[in-house]
Amino acid sequence: MLAIIGGSGLTQLSNMENVRREVARTPFGEPSAALTFGRMCEAPVVFLARHGHGHTIPPHKVNYRANIWALKQAKVEGIVSVASVGSIRADWPPGTLVVPNQIIDYTWGRESSFFDGVDTPVRHVDFTRPYDEALRQRLLCAATVAGDSAFDGGVYAAAQGPRLETAAEIDRFERDGAELVGMTAMPEAVLARELELPYAAINVVVNYAAGRSSSEHGIHFDDIEVVLQESMVRVRAVLECLCRV
Numbered sequence: 001m002l003a004i005i006g007g008s009g010l011t012q013l014s015n016m017e018n019v020r021r022e023v024a025r026t027p028f029g030e031p032s033a034a035l036t037f038g039r040m041c042e043a044p045v046v047f048l049a050r051h052g053h054g055h056t057i058p059p060h061k062v063n064y065r066a067n068i069w070a071l072k073q074a075k076v077e078g079i080v081s082v083a084s085v086g087s088i089r090a091d092w093p094p095g096t097l098v099v100p101n102q103i104i105d106y107t108w109g110r111e112s113s114f115f116d117g118v119d120t121p122v123r124h125v126d127f128t129r130p131y132d133e134a135l136r137q138r139l140l141c142a143a144t145v146a147g148d149s150a151f152d153g154g155v156y157a158a159a160q161g162p163r164l165e166t167a168a169e170i171d172r173f174e175r176d177g178a179e180l181v182g183m184t185a186m187p188e189a190v191l192a193r194e195l196e197l198p199y200a201a202i203n204v205v206v207n208y209a210a211g212r213s214s215s216e217h218g219i220h221f222d223d224i225e226v227v228l229q230e231s232m233v234r235v236r237a238v239l240e241c242l243c244r245v
């Protein structure tokens with residue numbers, strides 16, 4: 001069974017059948033929402049709304065440890081994250097889908113390990129490749145089967161939020177090698193790694209990052225909403241094809 005963690009614009013999976021909800025409890029508190037178990041084109045899936053069903057939890061307040069622990073408890077074989085991002089690359093306009101392959105972490109103050117040395121011994125995990133390659137390839141394949149396309153690889157900058165970045169911060173991220181910016185991949189990806197859960201993401205570009213659009217007036221949230229609605233229809237179609245690849 002695969003888990004899907006949905007971000008902004010994807011608080012439920014309308015194409016799920018035989019749905020059953022379960023409120024999970026974990027040693028780290030409650031996950032963002034009840035886990036929704038069901039089937040998507042015959043295959044079992046479990047869905048979790050990262051920001052809560054009503055989108056009430058900001059990125060820096062998400063209980064990432066409870067979310068990942070609950071999915072492990074549910075015995076998932078892997079996690080697919082759906083997350084909207086800003087694009088630092090001129091050739092990745094809003095509406096572009098990317099299956100990223102690297103992360104640079106700029107977040108701070110988040111609970112980012114299960115092995116924090118309090119009740120558990122200190123442990124270090126290999127994180128050279130933060131995303132699972134087999135799951136990445138499945139996502140890329142599913143995009144093709146869905147008649148869509150997603151870029152293979154991208155460097156994701158995990159920003160703290162909830163505010164968007166300054167233009168100078170985006171310039172710095174680009175100098176560092178980042179191509180996309182979002183607020184949730186960390187610590188989600190590393191917590192999945194700590195529990196040995198394969199993790200991959202499909203990122204939806206919903207805006208050009210700060211200072212990168214031709215508009216002089218910054219980022220328009222109305223425009224983001226339109227792209228988000230249109231793109232999530234495509235993402236749902238890609239997710240439906242996941243069980244066929």
Ligand code: HPA
Pocket residue numbers: 084085086087159164165181182183206207208209210
């Ligand atoms: N910055 C950070 N996170 C985001 C953005 C952005 O521009 N767009 C969507 N998520």
